[in-house]
Amino acid sequence: MDVQTVGSAAAAFGGPAVAVAGGVSLLFLKSFLSHQGGGGNPNHLPFVPEVPGLPLLGNLLQLKEKKPYKTFTKWAETYGPIYSIKTGATSMVVINSNDLAKEALVTKFNSISTRKLSKALKILTADKTMVAMSDYDDYHKTVKRNILTSFLGPTALKKHRLHRDTLLENLSNQLHDMAPNSAQEAVNLRKIFQSQLFTLALKQTFGRDIESIYVSDLGTTMTRDEVFQVLVLDPLMGAIEVDWRDFFPYLSWIPNTNFETKIEQMYMRREAVMKALIQEHKKRIDSGENLNSYIDYLLSEAQPLTEKQLIMSLWEPIIESSDTTMVTTEWAMYELAKNPKKQARLYDEIQSVCGSEKITEEKLCKMPYLAAVFHETLRRHSPVSIIPLRYVHENTELGGYHVPSGTELAINIYGCNMEREIWEDPEDWNPERFLSENEPIDLQRTLAFGGGKRVCAGAMQAMLIACASIGRMVHEFEWSLKDDTGEDINTLGLTTQKLNPMLAVIKPRN
Numbered sequence: 312m313d314v315q316t317v318g319s320a321a322a323a324f325g326g327p328a329v330a331v332a333g334g335v336s337l338l339f340l341k342s343f344l345s346h347q348g349g350g351g352n353p354n355h356l357p358f359v360p361e362v363p364g365l366p367l368l369g370n371l372l373q374l375k376e377k378k379p380y381k382t383f384t385k386w387a388e389t390y391g392p393i394y395s396i397k398t399g400a401t402s403m404v405v406i407n408s409n410d411l412a413k414e415a416l417v418t419k420f421n422s423i424s425t426r427k428l429s430k431a432l433k434i435l436t437a438d439k440t441m442v443a444m445s446d447y448d449d450y451h452k453t454v455k456r457n458i459l460t461s462f463l464g465p466t467a468l469k470k471h472r473l474h475r476d477t478l479l480e481n482l483s484n485q486l487h488d489m490a491p492n493s494a495q496e497a498v499n500l501r502k503i504f505q506s507q508l509f510t511l512a513l514k515q516t517f518g519r520d521i522e523s524i525y526v527s528d529l530g531t532t533m534t535r536d537e538v539f540q541v542l543v544l545d546p547l548m549g550a551i552e553v554d555w556r557d558f559f560p561y562l563s564w565i566p567n568t569n570f571e572t573k574i575e576q577m578y579m580r581r582e583a584v585m586k587a588l589i590q591e592h593k594k595r596i597d598s599g600e601n602l603n604s605y606i607d608y609l610l611s612e613a614q615p616l617t618e619k620q621l622i623m624s625l626w627e628p629i630i631e632s633s634d635t636t637m638v639t640t641e642w643a644m645y646e647l648a649k650n651p652k653k654q655a656r657l658y659d660e661i662q663s664v665c666g667s668e669k670i671t672e673e674k675l676c677k678m679p680y681l682a683a684v685f686h687e688t689l690r691r692h693s694p695v696s697i698i699p700l701r702y703v704h705e706n707t708e709l710g711g712y713h714v715p716s717g718t719e720l721a722i723n724i725y726g727c728n729m730e731r732e733i734w735e736d737p738e739d740w741n742p743e744r745f746l747s748e749n750e751p752i753d754l755q756r757t758l759a760f761g762g763g764k765r766v767c768a769g770a771m772q773a774m775l776i777a778c779a780s781i782g783r784m785v786h787e788f789e790w791s792l793k794d795d796t797g798e799d800i801n802t803l804g805l806t807t808q809k810l811n812p813m814l815a816v817i818k819p820r821n
């Protein structure tokens with residue numbers, strides 16, 4: 312995730328970094344040389360090919376076009392599927408092929424299981440106090456067990472089924488209300504769906520949605536929209552904020568007050584809102600209410616957590632539920648609206664399985680084309696374009712090359728999903744490519760959910776919600792684009808959202 316920031320970093324850090332360059336160049340050179348030769352290489356394996364860059368800055372300036380995953384993919388054509396770059400003083404190995412990604416994520420996991428976080432992520436994750444950003448340690452195992460037991464594992468998914476069904480009903484009702492006017496006022500699916508996902512996350516976490524809440528630490532009452540801003544939108548933006556010191560750790564002693572104040576404010580406001588939600592929930596527990604939600608589990612059955620750990624454990628699924636599933640669903644609906652023949656094929660499949668009945672999660676397994684639409688969307692528009700950076704904590708070997716400890720590892724999901732040896736015409740969105748398989752599609756086929764022991768814990772929830780929603784929307788409405796808002800990607804946020812929301816005209820199918 313933080314590698315997404317490299318592009319904007321190149322622009323943002325340039326001035327100050329160059330200003331201090333003279334004074335530290337010797338120091339830098341020393342660290343650079345020790346890195347190249349160091350780390351021990353008993354088998355005398357070759358070093359990973361390097362992309363040439365500038366002294367001191369390395370390849371930072373070449374990454375300033377803000378879509379590093381695209382630059383990485385282009386470099387793979389020249390330097391091969393694995394190469395190394397320098398982001399300032401840090402060495403980073405970039406992987407752009409499925410086989411190498413699997414080697415890193417599965418076979419060599421023991422040497423690459425930790426994460427190195429940017430300064431922004433260090434603050435926002437309360438120094439790795441969450442499942443997705445922690446190292447692979449006892450804390451990780453505890454909080455992952457918690458989230459699987461009560462939120463995302465198979466039993467928990469059954470428990471939250473009612474909330475997912477309500478999401479589908481609300482989505483359908485809102486769309487039916489908007490359909491008659493959609494030719495004049497186009498439907499902005501993102502707005503409706505994001506709000507429904509946030510409601511779902513609040514119900515799973517705290518047992519109920521909110522309209523507003525008094526936040527005593529801030530001395531103010533916040534609306535639901537303000538809470539969404541503080542819990543979801545701000546941290547998504549904050550996570551890619553750039554601190555030029557990330558690229559020059561030996562300069563960390565130089566203050567960067569604006570940056571720190573901005574991110575710490577985000578952290579503080581989020582903490583204040585989470586505390587208010589927790590306090591309110593505890594009052595309901597005291598009054599005898601049992602909402603059987605994630606917080607009830609964490610407070611009663613799970614191994615006791617500190618206040619900070621509790622806050623982070625509750626916040627994590629809120630932010631994870633509210634974004635990536637929406638990004639996938641919006642891209643899928645955009646592609647279907649743009650491709651009437653494929654939309655018709657999907658409709659025919661749903662109609663033949665469901666007839667006049669509503670689509671249910673049980674019926675999803677009977678609809679291979681719907682599954683293919685979901686997977687092809689994950690491949691072509693992977694919401695997370697680069698796996699959150701891994702950190703090589705002991706010397707290892709990848710693709711026959713020596714990779715020394717202290718290297719950062721970027722697995723470019725976008726690059727893997729564009730690999731020509733594996734995917735024919737990879738730029739095309741073509742669900743049919745997934746239909747030739749005889750067996751159900753492996754959730755990890757596209758690497759969109761990562762892989763190995765740190766594979767996405769929410770993949771099943773994301774698939775159930777996205778497939779049921781896409782199916783329901785296509786079963787009940789014919790979708791077309793009001794204006795083609797294009798395929799451009801928002802480079803300001805953490806995930807690869809469409810730059811402009813899809814604007815659709817929808818016609819009920821009766």
Ligand code: HEM
Binds near residue numbers: 764
């Ligand atoms: C289409 C939707 C989603 C995509 C594409 C996605 C993608 C990812 C990726 C790429 C990773 C990193 C894997 C790695 O480091 O190897 C990840 C981790 C994770 N995701 Fe998701 N995710 C999605 C939905 C969700 C949802 C809905 C939740 C929870 C509500 C969730 C919870 C998590 C957690 C807890 C981890 C950390 C797993 C670990 O480190 O052990 N994800 N996800």
